[in-house]
Amino acid sequence: xxxxxxxxxxxxxxxxxxxxxxxxxxxxxxxxxxxxxxxxxxxxxxxxxxxxxxxxxxxxxxxxxxxxxxxxxxxxxxxxxxxxxxxxxxxxxxxxxxxxxxxxxxxxxxxxxxxxxxxxxxxxxxxxxxxxxxxxxxxxxxxxxxxxxxxxxxxxxxxxxxxxxxxxxxxxxxxxxxxxxxxxxxxxxxxxxxxxxxxxxxxxxxxxxxxxxxxxxxxxxxxxxxxxxxxxxxxxxxxxxxxxxxxxxxxxxxxxxxxxxxxxxxxxxxxxxxxxxxxxxxxxxxxxxxxxxxxxxxxxxxxxxxxxxxxxxxxxxxxxxxxxxxxxxxxxxxxxxxxxxxxxxxxx
Amino acid sequence: xxxxxxxxxxxxxxxxxxxxxxxxxxxxxxxxxxxxxxxxxxxxxxxxxxxxxxxxxxxxxxxxxxxxxxxxxxxxxxxxxxxxxxxxxxxxxxxxxxxxxxxxxxxxxxxxxxxxxxxxxxxxxxxxxxxxxxxxxxxxxxxxxxxxxxxxxxxxxxxxxxxxxxxxxxxxxxxxxxxxxxxxxxxxxxxxxxxxxxxxxxxxxxxxxxxxxxxxxxxxxxxxxxxxxxxxxxxxxxxxxxxxxxxxxxxxxxxxxxxxxxxxxxxxxxxxxxxxxxxxxxxxxxxxxxxxxxxxxxxxxxxxxxxxxxxxxxxxxxxxxxxxxxxxxxxxxxxxx
Numbered sequence: 001x002x003x004x005x006x007x008x009x010x011x012x013x014x015x016x017x018x019x020x021x022x023x024x025x026x027x028x029x030x031x032x033x034x035x036x037x038x039x040x041x042x043x044x045x046x047x048x049x050x051x052x053x054x055x056x057x058x059x060x061x062x063x064x065x066x067x068x069x070x071x072x073x074x075x076x077x078x079x080x081x082x083x084x085x086x087x088x089x090x091x092x093x094x095x096x097x098x099x100x101x102x103x104x105x106x107x108x109x110x111x112x113x114x115x116x117x118x119x120x121x122x123x124x125x126x127x128x129x130x131x132x133x134x135x136x137x138x139x140x141x142x143x144x145x146x147x148x149x150x151x152x153x154x155x156x157x158x159x160x161x162x163x164x165x166x167x168x169x170x171x172x173x174x175x176x177x178x179x180x181x182x183x184x185x186x187x188x189x190x191x192x193x194x195x196x197x198x199x200x201x202x203x204x205x206x207x208x209x210x211x212x213x214x215x216x217x218x219x220x221x222x223x224x225x226x227x228x229x230x231x232x233x234x235x236x237x238x239x240x241x242x243x244x245x246x247x248x249x250x251x252x253x254x255x256x257x258x259x260x261x262x263x264x265x266x267x268x269x270x271x272x273x274x275x276x277x278x279x280x281x282x283x284x285x286x287x288x289x290x291x292x293x294x295x296x297x298x299x300x301x302x303x304x305x306x307x308x309x310x311x312x313x314x315x316x317x318x319x320x321x322x323x324x325x326x327x328x329x330x331x332x333x334x335x336x337x338x339x340x341x342x343x344x345x346x347x348x
Numbered sequence: 349x350x351x352x353x354x355x356x357x358x359x360x361x362x363x364x365x366x367x368x369x370x371x372x373x374x375x376x377x378x379x380x381x382x383x384x385x386x387x388x389x390x391x392x393x394x395x396x397x398x399x400x401x402x403x404x405x406x407x408x409x410x411x412x413x414x415x416x417x418x419x420x421x422x423x424x425x426x427x428x429x430x431x432x433x434x435x436x437x438x439x440x441x442x443x444x445x446x447x448x449x450x451x452x453x454x455x456x457x458x459x460x461x462x463x464x465x466x467x468x469x470x471x472x473x474x475x476x477x478x479x480x481x482x483x484x485x486x487x488x489x490x491x492x493x494x495x496x497x498x499x500x501x502x503x504x505x506x507x508x509x510x511x512x513x514x515x516x517x518x519x520x521x522x523x524x525x526x527x528x529x530x531x532x533x534x535x536x537x538x539x540x541x542x543x544x545x546x547x548x549x550x551x552x553x554x555x556x557x558x559x560x561x562x563x564x565x566x567x568x569x570x571x572x573x574x575x576x577x578x579x580x581x582x583x584x585x586x587x588x589x590x591x592x593x594x595x596x597x598x599x600x601x602x603x604x605x606x607x608x609x610x611x612x613x614x615x616x617x618x619x620x621x622x623x624x625x626x627x628x629x630x631x632x633x634x635x636x637x638x639x640x641x642x643x644x645x646x647x648x649x650x651x652x653x654x655x656x657x658x659x660x661x662x663x664x665x666x667x668x669x670x671x672x673x674x675x676x677x678x679x680x681x682x683x684x685x
Binding site: 019022023025026029030032033034036037039040043052054055056161162163165166169170172173174175178181184185188189190191192194196197198199200201202203205206218219220221222227252253254256257258261262280281283284287288299302303306316317320323327328330331335336338339 | 366369370373376377380381384389390391392393394396397399400401403404406407408409410411412413414415418426427428483484487490492496498499500501502503504505507508509510511512515516517518519520524525526529532533558566590619621622626640643644647648655658659662663665666669670673
């Protein structure tokens with residue numbers, strides 16, 4: 001027997017049962033992880049009528065219609081098995097009980113009566129792009145989107161600056177109280193927003209920031225995760241560089257802004273990705289502090305829609321896709337960055 | 349990166365962000381030089397720390413004090429000056445139960461329902477999350493084709509927002525959804541998943557595992573890859589059966605990582621709110637209400653905003669989290685030692 005069950009293929013070039021099992025597990029994983037998102041995207045392109053179908057069709061299909069002179073409405077096309085065994089494409093004029101009155105679009109004058117079980121709808125792919133365009137016009141979806149964008153960008157910039165400054169202080173200097181400051185930063189890790197929801201709300205209200213985007217941006221701007229991540233990276237920078245700059249009469253601020261920060265770029269990039277992810281997806285705190293719909297972020301807006309639009313899944317699904325699209329793009333381009341960043345820091 | 353290459357090589361001269369930063373930080377050159385002359389070079393550390401510490405103070409440390417003050421005062425006013433002192437009344441109300449095993453017998457039955465649900469959720473979720481993450485990490489650690497792709501497949505839901513995750517699954521699990529279509533096609537009856545308390549809890553756990561397992565898989569995978577390969581080679585030469593390798597080499601060496609993941613899952617599970625709130629709304633009835641939902645609703649969503657009661661409940665949750673975090677630090681230290 002062999003060890004490789006938990007390590008590698010038994011014999012290079014041959015495939016053992018454990019490999020088959022592994023690939024089966026991974027294939028199931030692909031279906032289970034990708035399937036739901038794919039189903040969301042496909043569903044979001046269906047017309048409201050197609051969404052009501054049960055059992056649902058996989059692809060966004062709608063019944064083909066044809067405009068026939070003499071009929072105001074477009075008529076639905078069916079494939080009909082005629083009594084003589086031939087199959088014809090006919091348009092339905094109306095249905096009376098178990099009989100359908102149909103006509104051949106080429107010969108609209110003759111009405112043909114067929115039993116309804118002899119006909120079968122002709123369907124074609126049709127993408128309901130209006131699911132995407134209409135929410136942008138009818139609801140404040142665009143507003144929520146831009147609110148989220150502002151929050152994400154401004155908050156990430158603030159986080160990068162103040163976290164890198166603190167990290168610089170804790171990485172480069174030796175001073176009294178440094179250990180205490182480090183402990184303080186660790187301490188904040190233990191106090192998530194779930195614990196201080198009400199008092200932070202009080203502080204924000206006292207500052208007069210209720211129902212402004214600043215209320216969402218400020219409380220999470222200083223992150224212990226970011227300080228540690230950047231400090232760890234700055235500790236690896238050569239000290240000679242800083243000493244040399246001091247010799248050249250560079251001020252401490254210049255050393256930070258011109259020398260250390262540019263060298264910390266890889267770690268800053270990881271923190272930027274984390275921060276974008278946190279801010280774009282943030283839910284509980286904005287839910288508590290934002291009560292006016294003009295300042296809703298995308299997540300809060302989407303949650304409000306799902307309460308109001310229970311019957312309008314076609315809009316809701318399209319808006320969900322639009323909400324996840326930016327994240328999906330970020331992931332496609334920065335996947336390696338993100339996964340190695342998390343594997344190295346153990347944080348998200 | 350270790351050599352003293354000019355910073356401009358790391359930050360392309362033409363990058364807009366770099367230029368903006370140079371301009372913005374340049375504006376501070378003179379004021380900061382002045383500050384440095386006033387306080388001295390080494391005390392600049394405090395200047396660099398100041399903004400971050402200010403934010404921590406304002407939004408973390410000060411709020412803890414306020415939270416304690418809120419939890420011992422009553423009324424519906426938010427500001428402390430307008431709130432009458434009530435002593436431990438909120439804590440007494442929260443802890444007033446005839447039997448702690450029956451949420452219905454408690455004065456604040458909603459809170460205890462939340463506690464019971466959170467415990468149930470946490471227990472199921474921990475087993476399912478760590479189990480699937482471990483199996484996935486073990487599979488991904490083998491020599492498989494396309495490992496990067498599969499790793500990405502399991503990981504990507506981690507980036508999705510809780511609202512998006514919940515809506516994706518709500519759409520699949522609704523009465524006329526994909527899953528019920530599959531069930532009826534197989535000859536079964538439609539199941540109303542969000543009307544049945546058991547199913548609602550099951551899907552709450554399932555969806556949260558779906559969304560977050562990729563993160564823990566990554567951590568465990570990093571741990572697995574740190575196990576020295578020669579241990580496996582030696583075992584192979586000795587002809588050790590694979591199950592024995594798992595129990596004698598892989599799991600013992602992965603154990604410190606596994607403990608960290610376990611506690612991390614625990615800390616997050618206790619604070620569960622977003623996905624479950626959007627997925628089930630806490631329903632049916634109160635079958636999936638969690639502690640955090642109780643806090644949120646008591647303070648913000650109920651007709652009468654009871655800030656004191658919510659603050660007291662978050663103090664209790666905070667105490668629990670503190671204990672769990674200490675546990676985590678202890679494990680982390682043991683791992684390092």
